[in-house]
Amino acid sequence: MSGTRDSFPVADDLVDCIMRALPDLSSLSSVILVSKHIYEVFKCHPSSIVSAVAYNHIGPALPQALRAARHDKDRDTRDPSNWVPESEVLNTPITRSEAQTLNQDARVVSELEDLFSWSHKDPTSPKSVLSENESMRFCRAMYRFLLYADTFRCDEEEDEDEDEDGDLVLLNYTEEKERFFDSLGDDTQFLEFAVIYRFLCETVQWTARAIGEFYPEWTGDNPEVDMLGFVVSTGPEVVLQMFKCQSGAPFIPVPENEENLEEFCFIARDLAKAFERRRLGKPDWNLHEMKKVILDDYYKYEDHPCDNCKQASQRLWSSANWPLLKGILSPGELGAAMKGHLPRNFTERQPLTQYLERPAFCYPDLFKWMIEHNTELDGGQPLTPDNWLCEGCLRLLVRSKMHEWWLERKRAEGIAVPAENCWYGYNCRTQAHRPQHASKLNHLCEPIRGDPA
Numbered sequence: 530m531s532g533t534r535d536s537f538p539v540a541d542d543l544v545d546c547i548m549r550a551l552p553d554l555s556s557l558s559s560v561i562l563v564s565k566h567i568y569e570v571f572k573c574h575p576s577s578i579v580s581a582v583a584y585n586h587i588g589p590a591l592p593q594a595l596r597a598a599r600h601d602k603d604r605d606t607r608d609p610s611n612w613v614p615e616s617e618v619l620n621t622p623i624t625r626s627e628a629q630t631l632n633q634d635a636r637v638v639s640e641l642e643d644l645f646s647w648s649h650k651d652p653t654s655p656k657s658v659l660s661e662n663e664s665m666r667f668c669r670a671m672y673r674f675l676l677y678a679d680t681f682r683c684d685e686e687e688d689e690d691e692d693e694d695g696d697l698v699l700l701n702y703t704e705e706k707e708r709f710f711d712s713l714g715d716d717t718q719f720l721e722f723a724v725i726y727r728f729l730c731e732t733v734q735w736t737a738r739a740i741g742e743f744y745p746e747w748t749g750d751n752p753e754v755d756m757l758g759f760v761v762s763t764g765p766e767v768v769l770q771m772f773k774c775q776s777g778a779p780f781i782p783v784p785e786n787e788e789n790l791e792e793f794c795f796i797a798r799d800l801a802k803a804f805e806r807r808r809l810g811k812p813d814w815n816l817h818e819m820k821k822v823i824l825d826d827y828y829k830y831e832d833h834p835c836d837n838c839k840q841a842s843q844r845l846w847s848s849a850n851w852p853l854l855k856g857i858l859s860p861g862e863l864g865a866a867m868k869g870h871l872p873r874n875f876t877e878r879q880p881l882t883q884y885l886e887r888p889a890f891c892y893p894d895l896f897k898w899m900i901e902h903n904t905e906l907d908g909g910q911p912l913t914p915d916n917w918l919c920e921g922c923l924r925l926l927v928r929s930k931m932h933e934w935w936l937e938r939k940r941a942e943g944i945a946v947p948a949e950n951c952w953y954g955y956n957c958r959t960q961a962h963r964p965q966h967a968s969k970l971n972h973l974c975e976p977i978r979g980d981p982a
């Protein structure tokens with residue numbers, strides 16, 4: 530292409546219009562490189578075109594997204610009263626590097642929205658089915674949380690100060706946090722923020738359970754440790770990465786001075802105080818009112834009984850949401866739900882739990898196998914992967930099939946299986962207290978004799 534005006538015979542106002550309709554900022558960067566003509570039209574109104582495209586991409590949460598993208602921890606103070614208000618943030622043109630940050634943050638927020646929607650709105654869809662309004666609430670609160678985390682995450686170099694006795698103490702910015710919560714305006718938007726924080730905690734705890742880790746939470750009873758808060762303070766992107774990779778340690782920076790962790794409270798205490806200041810009762814996160822903060826409508830388990838036991842009101846699982854099960858019915862619990870006395874046979878249970886806890890291990894493979902090898906549960910109908918089952922019925926399935934699956938897996942993986950079966954199979958009591966017996970004979974089998982010793 531020669532790059533002359535004639536090579537792109539479209540009127541300027543139409544080019545302007547097309548640019549403003551582009552879906553995201555990276556498309557805009559590519560389009561303005563196509564011809565000199567387009568670039569010249571762009572140069573007439575660069576900032577209003579960039580804002581229009583940014584709005585197409587981010588939507589109504591653009592002011593919150595831009596404020597988070599612009600926040601510079603090294604330059605800006607921790608005091609929210611010194612920040613440019615959300616209502617004025619769009620008055621300053623978006624720079625190229627801010628556009629890159631917006632792109633990156635939007636990807637993270639949209640993946641988290643998918644997860645939120647799948648977990649809380651519609652268990653049948655791994656992609657977000659949030660309405661426009663629901664999505665706007667989710668995104669604006671998530672970007673505000675991103676800004677909070679960037680501002681108040683522990684920074685050892687900056688945040689250490691000497692107390693009256695000359696000892697180093699960690700600053701917790703209590704007053705600044707108070708101002709941040711006040712700046713969220715009415716209770717609705719404050720609650721949105723709190724629900725998003727809770728959702729990120731839930732995602733961290735999901736990961737911890739899936740991989741057999743434990744992050745204690747500040748509750749007021751153990752005021753010294755807020756490990757969960759410390760992990761969540763890494764921000765939405767790291768929390769998402771932990772969930773996707775099913776891994777904790779590589780993403781969480783360990784503080785150089787571990788005592789700092791004991792003094793550090795990222796948000797739980799400050800948020801609890803903000804609830805008191807607003808005279809909002811202590812939140813019950815499972816309540817309908819709490820779900821309603823973000824969602825206008827969601828899948829109600831009261832209206833959907835379990836396909837096997839016919840009981841309603843419990844969260845249900847099928848092949849549509851098995852990938853979300855690992856942090857709920859954890860590998861440790863699956864081991865404990867095995868048949869007979871197998872849960873007390875640590876020669877079997879420990880390697881099984883470790884096998885299931887591997888980040889690469891997918892629950893869908895396991896549950897598909899168990900359903901396919903199980904014709905019925907306790908007199909119910911034959912099951913298929915499309916059936917929706919409650920956690921109680923899943924435990925029954927695990928009890929009837931887990932040991933068979935594990936025996937097959939051990940053989941497939943080349944893990945040694947004792948040649949001889951114990952006569953009492955999974956019902957053997959000796960396997961629980963004599964490790965030597967437990968490892969000498971195979972217990973992942975049916976008993977051929979009753980009355981186990």
Ligand SMILES: [Zn+2]
Nearest residue numbers: 835838919922
């Ligand atoms: Zn059930």
Ligand SMILES: [Zn+2]
Nearest residue numbers: 951957959960
């Ligand atoms: Zn035995």
